[in-house]
Amino acid sequence: MGTGFFTSLSQSGFVGQAIVVILLMVSVYSWAIIFWKQSAIGRAVKRSEALREQFRSDPDGTINHYADRSRFDESPFAAVLEAALQELALLLGSRGPAAGRGELSIVHVDGVERSLERTVAEQVVTLRRSLIFLATTAGVAPFVGLFGTVWGIMKAFAAMSVTGSASISSVAPGVSAALTTTVAGLAVAIPALIGYNYLMNKVRNLTIGMENFSSEIISTIERNFG
Numbered sequence: 001m002g003t004g005f006f007t008s009l010s011q012s013g014f015v016g017q018a019i020v021v022i023l024l025m026v027s028v029y030s031w032a033i034i035f036w037k038q039s040a041i042g043r044a045v046k047r048s049e050a051l052r053e054q055f056r057s058d059p060d061g062t063i064n065h066y067a068d069r070s071r072f073d074e075s076p077f078a079a080v081l082e083a084a085l086q087e088l089a090l091l092l093g094s095r096g097p098a099a100g101r102g103e104l105s106i107v108h109v110d111g112v113e114r115s116l117e118r119t120v121a122e123q124v125v126t127l128r129r130s131l132i133f134l135a136t137t138a139g140v141a142p143f144v145g146l147f148g149t150v151w152g153i154m155k156a157f158a159a160m161s162v163t164g165s166a167s168i169s170s171v172a173p174g175v176s177a178a179l180t181t182t183v184a185g186l187a188v189a190i191p192a193l194i195g196y197n198y199l200m201n202k203v204r205n206l207t208i209g210m211e212n213f214s215s216e217i218i219s220t221i222e223r224n225f226g
Contacts, residue, residue: 048076063084
């Protein structure tokens with residue numbers, strides 16, 4: 001930001017400096033969320049794509065013999081498939097998939113579908129966790145900075161009324177100090193907004209993928225057990 005910002009900050013008084021410190025802490029936390037969620041969602045996308053490729057290469061075999069879940073940890077697709085298999089096992093009892101062929105009614109398949117819908121909703125909630133902080137930061141930080149600016153300008157005009165001087169040289173330092181909080185608020189809000197939109201787009205893509213994957217699972221179950 002340059003030395004001008006820090007010079008103005010040093011002249012902004014306790015309220016302005018406190019606001020900048022608070023915004024700085026919020027910014028650090030926002031960046032931590034952005035990097036953490038980007039890493040987590042990136043792993044989820046990579047492992048979900050791997051599971052989807054395995055499923056599409058052998059959907060019947062995956063439904064009947066799916067056992068190796070460890071390499072798909074953190075994949076929301078794995079959670080969806082797990083929910084389908086648990087519901088299927090509950091419907092078929094202890095007889096196993098082979099014994100249940102042709103024994104699922106439309107009502108049973110609807111039950112599996114509802115289970116998948118619940119799981120998709122739960123996974124979306126997990127993927128969106130902490131993103132609300134970014135949205136809140138993007139919306140609130142500029143107003144916090146504006147509050148500091150208004151406060152600083154009030155102080156500058158109050159000082160001007162006391163000294164009786166209305167020259168630029170007497171007003172400019174106070175106004176410059178007041179504007180530092182607006183700059184800080186925008187510097188915090190803009191990355192938070194960009195990060196929020198970017199990550200939410202990733203979540204939306206994963207949500208669409210989970211819904212499509214659920215449809216593929218239902219089609220496979222209907223073909224094998226319906």
